[in-house]
Amino acid sequence: MDLLTVGGIAMLGLWILGTFVFEGPGFIHLFLTLGVMFIVLGAVKRAERARKGEQRGR
Numbered sequence: 001m002d003l004l005t006v007g008g009i010a011m012l013g014l015w016i017l018g019t020f021v022f023e024g025p026g027f028i029h030l031f032l033t034l035g036v037m038f039i040v041l042g043a044v045k046r047a048e049r050a051r052k053g054e055q056r057g058r
Contacts, residue, residue, distance in 0.1 A: 004042030011035030 015031035022028060 002042050002046065004038045004045065008035045008038030008040075008042060011038065 011031045012035040015028060015035060018024070018028035018031065
């Protein structure tokens with residue numbers, strides 16, 4: 001797991017905690033948006049690195 005994925009999962013955890021503890025004030029939903037964005041960005045970067053490594057091997 002890279003730093004983006006770990007950060008995204010941590011933000012999702014904060015969103016879950018904030019939603020149920022604080023009854024979901026508006027700013028808390030920013031953690032959901034950013035958490036999902038970081039997880040997707042981490043997956044894309046991981047796939048890009050794998051693709052570059054695969055092309056170098058040829």
